[in-house]
Amino acid sequence: MSKSAGIIVIGNEILSGKTRDENSPYLVRELRGLGVDVRKISVIPDERDLISREVLEFSNSYDYVFTTGGVGPTHDDLTMDGIAGAFGRRMYRDPDLEATLRYHYAQELVDGNLRMANIPEGARLVGGKGMWFPVVAVENVYIFPGVPEILQRKFERIKESFREAPFYLRELYLKADEGQIAGILHHVLADFPELLLGSYPYFDNPVYSIKLTLESKDPEYLERAHDMLIIELAKIQLTPIQGN
Amino acid sequence: MSKSAGIIVIGNEILSGKTRDENSPYLVRELRGLGVDVRKISVIPDERDLISREVLEFSNSYDYVFTTGGVGPTHDDLTMDGIAGAFGRRMYRDPDLEATLRYHYAQELVDGNLRMANIPEGARLVGGKGMWFPVVAVENVYIFPGVPEILQRKFERIKESFREAPFYLRELYLKADEGQIAGILHHVLADFPELLLGSYPYFDNPVYSIKLTLESKDPEYLERAHDMLIIELAKIQLTPIQGN
Numbered sequence: 001m002s003k004s005a006g007i008i009v010i011g012n013e014i015l016s017g018k019t020r021d022e023n024s025p026y027l028v029r030e031l032r033g034l035g036v037d038v039r040k041i042s043v044i045p046d047e048r049d050l051i052s053r054e055v056l057e058f059s060n061s062y063d064y065v066f067t068t069g070g071v072g073p074t075h076d077d078l079t080m081d082g083i084a085g086a087f088g089r090r091m092y093r094d095p096d097l098e099a100t101l102r103y104h105y106a107q108e109l110v111d112g113n114l115r116m117a118n119i120p121e122g123a124r125l126v127g128g129k130g131m132w133f134p135v136v137a138v139e140n141v142y143i144f145p146g147v148p149e150i151l152q153r154k155f156e157r158i159k160e161s162f163r164e165a166p167f168y169l170r171e172l173y174l175k176a177d178e179g180q181i182a183g184i185l186h187h188v189l190a191d192f193p194e195l196l197l198g199s200y201p202y203f204d205n206p207v208y209s210i211k212l213t214l215e216s217k218d219p220e221y222l223e224r225a226h227d228m229l230i231i232e233l234a235k236i237q238l239t240p241i242q243g244n
Numbered sequence: 245m246s247k248s249a250g251i252i253v254i255g256n257e258i259l260s261g262k263t264r265d266e267n268s269p270y271l272v273r274e275l276r277g278l279g280v281d282v283r284k285i286s287v288i289p290d291e292r293d294l295i296s297r298e299v300l301e302f303s304n305s306y307d308y309v310f311t312t313g314g315v316g317p318t319h320d321d322l323t324m325d326g327i328a329g330a331f332g333r334r335m336y337r338d339p340d341l342e343a344t345l346r347y348h349y350a351q352e353l354v355d356g357n358l359r360m361a362n363i364p365e366g367a368r369l370v371g372g373k374g375m376w377f378p379v380v381a382v383e384n385v386y387i388f389p390g391v392p393e394i395l396q397r398k399f400e401r402i403k404e405s406f407r408e409a410p411f412y413l414r415e416l417y418l419k420a421d422e423g424q425i426a427g428i429l430h431h432v433l434a435d436f437p438e439l440l441l442g443s444y445p446y447f448d449n450p451v452y453s454i455k456l457t458l459e460s461k462d463p464e465y466l467e468r469a470h471d472m473l474i475i476e477l478a479k480i481q482l483t484p485i486q487g488n
Contacts, residue, residue: 185318
């Protein structure tokens with residue numbers, strides 16, 4: 001079984017359409033590449049109780065949880081409080097983080113900055129060596145900022161710890177109507193119930209009108225399913241236009 | 245009070261990073277423009293029971309629910325089944341939809357196509373006049389396809405029925421550190437608790453480093469909050485670089 005993951009995007013700016021979420025598309029691609037199966041993405045407002053509830057539910061449901069956003073020094077940065085609430089922990093000021101902040105801001109430091117050293121009790125600092133600010137993790141929840149460049153830099157640093165067996169993928173492009181092939185897809189899935197089979201229509205492409213994706217962590221199983229699909233399609237005079 | 249909305253994006257292709265969700269960014273912008281407050285976005289897999297659970301929870305929590313994806317004719321199109329399950333309804337073949345499909349496909353029609361006429365009992369067909377395929381709605385849940393062009397064409401058709409009083413927005417750009425202004429933002433919110441106040445750091449812009457957004461449905465309240473903020477910022481020698 002793959003490890004599972006959920007992503008919680010925290011930020012009113014996304015729900016109100018002011019900012020586009022760049023972080024969940026990045027994380028799903030990266031996690032897929034690592035062989036981790038992302039099962040759910042939630043986008044929720046900067047509200048402490050909603051954050052607590054969502055984090056607790058995700059933490060109980062998935063192997064890994066990744067949060068993005070809400071970790072700065074201002075009033076709308078409630079992620080740490082929300083995560084502390086999820087696990088019934090108190091917040092405390094971490095001396096290592098405080099020292100890092102004092103070093104970084106030096107003369108410029110104001111009280112507001114130090115708020116970023118407040119984390120839930122029992123939190124772990126992950127991937128700290130050489131990073132000016134480590135990833136804070138509580139239980140199976142990894143806490144990331146909303147700024148994409150910083151999130152990506154931090155994730156790069158710790159991603160290898162999540163690596164699993166990879167997913168193998170094959171794609172087929174067809175000129176057909178989905179209705180025509182629905183029966184064949186059912187048929188293939190009956191024989192290959194573990195296959196991850198996707199069918200996606202395209203309405204604006206002159207060359208093909210359906211993309212089929214076949215995935216499995218077992219490459220040999222994938223090839224056999226792929227072969228069966230080609231044979232079944234040939235029976236109704238359909239040949240893939242391209243594929244890999 | 246604003247009307248609230250939730251968006252459920254249904255599709256393994258998004259969770260596995262093969263396709264990027266273009267629909268929730270479109271819908272949040274449109275709904276914000278209509279004065280509707282989007283409270284949550286979920287991205288979930290093409291699995292019937294998960295769809296049922298999410299739809300029921302959203303339907304109980306928000307005034308409007310919009311689903312995208314999973315409405316085609318193939319095995320992974322389970323949205324209608326999932327929504328029927330959420331409300332304990334059976335599926336039936338709608339004769340009007342069937343007639344539309346038969347007319348559209350004519351000689352090309354195969355059984356798989358007709359699956360798209362299967363909808364939950366008691367569903368309403370909204371905005372049907374002049375559309376080759378209307379929006380299907382069950383209770384407060386509006387069901388949209390995953391293909392962005394078709395979703396947008398359908399949404400345009402029915403959007404005026406969701407219009408509320410608008411949100412008014414002002415933005416301020418500052419060259420400062422968020423920690424410096426955190427106290428001021430708290431202060432303004434203490435006097436203007438209904439203000440929607442966002443603070444967003446930028447790390448790669450040479451001109452400004454923070455964007456503040458102020459929003460309210462009451463334009464006069466918004467102006468008073470904005471004035472107070474300008475005065476408070478001036479007290480620490482900060483003047484907005486630009487704003488509107």
